[in-house]
Amino acid sequence: MPSSRKADKPRPVPRITSTAEFARHVGLARTTVSRVLNQQPGLKQKTIDRVQRAMAETGFTPNAYALHLKGKRTALVGICVENLLTPPAVRKLAGLQRLLRENGYSSLIEVLDPRSGQKVIRHFLSMRVEAIAFIGHFAEAELERWIAGFVNQGLPHVVIDQHGIKEANTVTLDRAKAMAELLEHLWALGHRTFGLLGLSGPLRSTQDRLRGLDATLAQHGLLIAACTRSLDHLYERRNDFEFGRLLARSFAQIPDRPTAYIALNDEIAIGAMHEFQHRGLAVPADLSISGFNNQDICEMTTPGLTSVDQQIDATILAATEVLQTQIKFPTRTKTVVRMIPPALIIRESTGRAPA
Amino acid sequence: MPSSRKADKPRPVPRITSTAEFARHVGLARTTVSRVLNQQPGLKQKTIDRVQRAMAETGFTPNAYALHLKGKRTALVGICVENLLTPPAVRKLAGLQRLLRENGYSSLIEVLDPRSGQKVIRHFLSMRVEAIAFIGHFAEAELERWIAGFVNQGLPHVVIDQHGIKEANTVTLDRAKAMAELLEHLWALGHRTFGLLGLSGPLRSTQDRLRGLDATLAQHGLLIAACTRSLDHLYERRNDFEFGRLLARSFAQIPDRPTAYIALNDEIAIGAMHEFQHRGLAVPADLSISGFNNQDICEMTTPGLTSVDQQIDATILAATEVLQTQIKFPTRTKTVVRMIPPALIIRESTGRAPA
DNA sequence: CTGAAAGCGCTTACAG
DNA sequence: CTGAAAGCGCTTACAG
Numbered sequence: 235m236p237s238s239r240k241a242d243k244p245r246p247v248p249r250i251t252s253t254a255e256f257a258r259h260v261g262l263a264r265t266t267v268s269r270v271l272n273q274q275p276g277l278k279q280k281t282i283d284r285v286q287r288a289m290a291e292t293g294f295t296p297n298a299y300a301l302h303l304k305g306k307r308t309a310l311v312g313i314c315v316e317n318l319l320t321p322p323a324v325r326k327l328a329g330l331q332r333l334l335r336e337n338g339y340s341s342l343i344e345v346l347d348p349r350s351g352q353k354v355i356r357h358f359l360s361m362r363v364e365a366i367a368f369i370g371h372f373a374e375a376e377l378e379r380w381i382a383g384f385v386n387q388g389l390p391h392v393v394i395d396q397h398g399i400k401e402a403n404t405v406t407l408d409r410a411k412a413m414a415e416l417l418e419h420l421w422a423l424g425h426r427t428f429g430l431l432g433l434s435g436p437l438r439s440t441q442d443r444l445r446g447l448d449a450t451l452a453q454h455g456l457l458i459a460a461c462t463r464s465l466d467h468l469y470e471r472r473n474d475f476e477f478g479r480l481l482a483r484s485f486a487q488i489p490d491r492p493t494a495y496i497a498l499n500d501e502i503a504i505g506a507m508h509e510f511q512h513r514g515l516a517v518p519a520d521l522s523i524s525g526f527n528n529q530d531i532c533e534m535t536t537p538g539l540t541s542v543d544q545q546i547d548a549t550i551l552a553a554t555e556v557l558q559t560q561i562k563f564p565t566r567t568k569t570v571v572r573m574i575p576p577a578l579i580i581r582e583s584t585g586r587a588p589a
Numbered sequence: 590m591p592s593s594r595k596a597d598k599p600r601p602v603p604r605i606t607s608t609a610e611f612a613r614h615v616g617l618a619r620t621t622v623s624r625v626l627n628q629q630p631g632l633k634q635k636t637i638d639r640v641q642r643a644m645a646e647t648g649f650t651p652n653a654y655a656l657h658l659k660g661k662r663t664a665l666v667g668i669c670v671e672n673l674l675t676p677p678a679v680r681k682l683a684g685l686q687r688l689l690r691e692n693g694y695s696s697l698i699e700v701l702d703p704r705s706g707q708k709v710i711r712h713f714l715s716m717r718v719e720a721i722a723f724i725g726h727f728a729e730a731e732l733e734r735w736i737a738g739f740v741n742q743g744l745p746h747v748v749i750d751q752h753g754i755k756e757a758n759t760v761t762l763d764r765a766k767a768m769a770e771l772l773e774h775l776w777a778l779g780h781r782t783f784g785l786l787g788l789s790g791p792l793r794s795t796q797d798r799l800r801g802l803d804a805t806l807a808q809h810g811l812l813i814a815a816c817t818r819s820l821d822h823l824y825e826r827r828n829d830f831e832f833g834r835l836l837a838r839s840f841a842q843i844p845d846r847p848t849a850y851i852a853l854n855d856e857i858a859i860g861a862m863h864e865f866q867h868r869g870l871a872v873p874a875d876l877s878i879s880g881f882n883n884q885d886i887c888e889m890t891t892p893g894l895t896s897v898d899q900q901i902d903a904t905i906l907a908a909t910e911v912l913q914t915q916i917k918f919p920t921r922t923k924t925v926v927r928m929i930p931p932a933l934i935i936r937e938s939t940g941r942a943p944a
Numbered sequence: 945c946t947g948a949a950a951g952c953g954c955t956t957a958c959a960g
Numbered sequence: 961c962t963g964a965a966a967g968c969g970c971t972t973a974c975a976g
Contacts, residue, residue, distance in 0.1 A: 249742050249743065251953085252952090252953055252954080253953070253954065253955095254953075254954095262961085262962090263961070263962045263963065264954090264962095264963085265955090265956085265961085265962070265963075265964095266961060266962075268954075268955060268956085269955095269961095271954095271955095272955080276961090277961085278961085281961080293714070293738045293741060293742050295711055295714040295715045296715060296953080296954070297658070297715065297717065297952090297953050297954070298654070298712075298715040298716050298717070299653070299654040299655070299657040299658045299717070299952090299953075299954090300654070300658055300952075300953035300954035300955090300968085301715075301953085301954060301955085302654045302954095302968090303652070303654045303655055303658060303952095303953080303954070303967090303968045303969060303970085304953090304954055304955050304956085304967080304968055305955085305968065306954090306955085317683070318679050318680070318682065318683035319680075319683070321676070324673050324679050325673070325674075327673065328672070328673035328674070328700060331699075331700055332700065332702075335705065340697075340699070340712055341698070341699070342695075342697065343696070343698040344686075344695070344696070345683060345686055345687065347687075350690065356650055357653075357695055359648070359650040360650045360651060360652065360653040360656075361653050362652065362653070362654070383648045386648060387604050387648050388604065474885070475885065475888065475889045501885075501889075504889055505889065508889065508891060511891075512891075530829070530830065530856075531886060531889070533830065534830045534856075534859055534860065534863065534886070536863060536866075536867070606969085607968090607969050607970080608969070608970065608971095609969075609970095617945085617946090618945070618946045618947065619946095619947085619970090619971095620945085620946070620947075620948095620971085620972085621945060621946075623970075623971060623972085624945095624971095626970095626971095627971080631945090632945085633945085636945080651969080651970070652968090652969050652970070654968090654969075654970090655952085655968075655969035655970035655971090656969085656970060656971085657952090657970095658951090658952045658953060658954085658968095658969080658970070659951080659952055659969090659970055659971050659972085660952065660971085661970090661971085
């Protein structure tokens with residue numbers, strides 16, 4: 235019943251769900267409709283217009299499930315992200331999705347909490363994603379099991395951020411190098427004792443950073459155990475502003491206080507800086523502080539916070555390349571690990587060590 | 590060839606892609622496998638175990654496309670998000686996805702840039718999503734066109750945050766009320782002149798807030814044009830810290846400076862606060878400042894920033910309810926608009942007006 | 945438990 | 961351009 239439609243009299247339009255119905259509606263053969271949809275040659279412009287107008291009118295969209303059953307590729311990539319509360323992870327997610335779309339892929343994004351992991355992976359597999367990416371930190375044993383499965387099945391994958399997963403194609407910030415650069419910077423400013431804020435715990439990324447510190451200090455003939463100090467064990471572990479405050483309060487009270495502080499992230503660094511300042515200590519005149527992640531807030535503090543930039547653009551570009559190489563050369567099985575060099579962003583929170 | 594597998598000799602396992610192959614591999618009938626997969630009664634435990642072990646071994650997952658072709662519901666919800674750079678939007682996204690998963694839905698998440706909009710919607714439709722949610726602000730005309738299509742087709746939808754879209758089921762913060770509460774708070778502190786920071790522009794959300802200010806001022810017998818002041822026009826429009834700084838610099842220089850400042854968001858408020866302080870003005874002794882969104886950073890400044898909390902949990906809960914009602918009662922066509930009451934979080938950045 | 949058959953919504957030759 | 965047919969990977973009766 236092709237009658238003119240009125241905008242605000244909501245007449246429930248019968249929903250068209252198949253090319254068969256749609257072809258009947260337009261008055262064409264199913265084959266012809268299919269040819270228009272797939273932009274095949276040998277069709278009159280008039281026919282093409284007729285079909286496209288009808289599609290716009292009815293809102294008909296071909297069923298993706300039937301399409302893919304017929305062998306059309308899904309052009310889907312599954313992205314598992316640990317959580318959406320840490321800004322750097324979200325920026326990686328956003329960038330990766332944009333880059334994938336520019337390459338013709340849609341993304342299936344799932345936040346992976348510990349209970350839902352297996353379910354999400356099964357969903358991705360049943361949707362026949364062409365690749366899977368992980369952003370963040372996941373339970374190591376479980377992740378290794380999944381990766382082994384992907385390798386077995388020849389399913390392209392990439393692990394972003396979590397270094398050290400067996401067989402996994404990995405893109406990760408060179409955290410050891412980041413710490414080396416930061417330490418050289420502080421060293422050149424005359425600092426010889428270092429407070430560590432939140433830099434503890436079992437995460438591989440933290441251990442990588444401590445290893446970087448250790449190696450660099452060793453080059454200067456110092457023992458990490460001797461010249462660094464951590465008070466993390468005194469408080470319930472958190473990664474936020476408040477945790478930084480607590481640590482700074484304790485550091486402010488001990489006699490041989492370190493002159494430079496290296497924090498797990500920007501939040502802890504800023505919390506510590508506020509607390510130190512609140513107690514009358516000047517930054518950087520009395521002590522230096524550095525963060526990690528180079529978030530926007532680093533520019534919003536007084537003084538601005540020296541921090542390590544994760545080079546997120548380079549990271550997701552590398553991740554996309556790693557995926558595409560696997561898609562292009564499905565038989566190449568060598569595991570790829572790409573380290574992204576960090577960038578130390580020096581601001582005013584780090585300065586000469588007090589005399 | 591069911592031989593024992595060695596962990597690290599990567600023998601390329603032939604990938605099983607259909608129940609037919611899989612049934613052959615296990616040595617059972619296709620029908621039997623299908624029954625195990627669908628947990629139908631009347632199967633020996635031994636058979637069930639055999640199938641499940643083989644699934645774990647081979648990594649076989651039934652093809653979702655064939656499943657849904659057979660009429661199984663997709664249990665998919667499409668989520669369009671404006672961008673992933675504003676923390677409140679990300680928190681809504683994360684919360685909504687979690688809530689949907691708890692209700693048995695998977696999410697298709699897409700960041701909608703202006704060029705890709707139509708493509709994303711088509712993708713959602715072709716994937717036969719059971720509902721579509723929008724988070725953020727989109728081009729009004731385009732969004733209204735999409736919504737009209739959904740209404741026409743009886744596809745459940747919800748628009749989160751963007752108020753005023755015709756026919757759209759909407760969940761949105763009561764921004765007028767937020768401004769009313771904030772103004773009453775400042776009024777009680779003795780403020781009678783107000784600087785607006787970034788509160789301008791065509792966005793409906795901004796206009797809603799200005800309307801709220803207008804109405805409340807009118808109740809006190811004041812004219813909004815007379816007692817508020819905006820300098821937004823002097824600078825290129827941004828929504829960040831730096832923009833706040835610029836505005837504060839100008840406000841600091843004018844003679845009859847307002848005593849209270851109402852910012853578009855927390856970032857602008859904090860930027861302004863820093864600049865005022867940098868110029869020797871004390872907050873809140875010399876002037877009061879308030880933000881919007883109540884982000885974590887509001888606690889990280891000195892003094893802490895008074896801000897409006899968007900009540901994100903309540904928002905996404907309402908959004909989920911709105912979707913579920915539509916799914917449950919597909920014939921009910923009345924448009925639903927739910928306003929979420931905000932919560933004013935008072936901190937130290939607002940205080941008595943100077944005498 | 946098995947096996948053969950129909951059908952979901954598509955595409956793709958093939959004969960007209 | 962049309963129309964009939966095969967087949968993608970499933971589920972679901974149905975007869976054994």
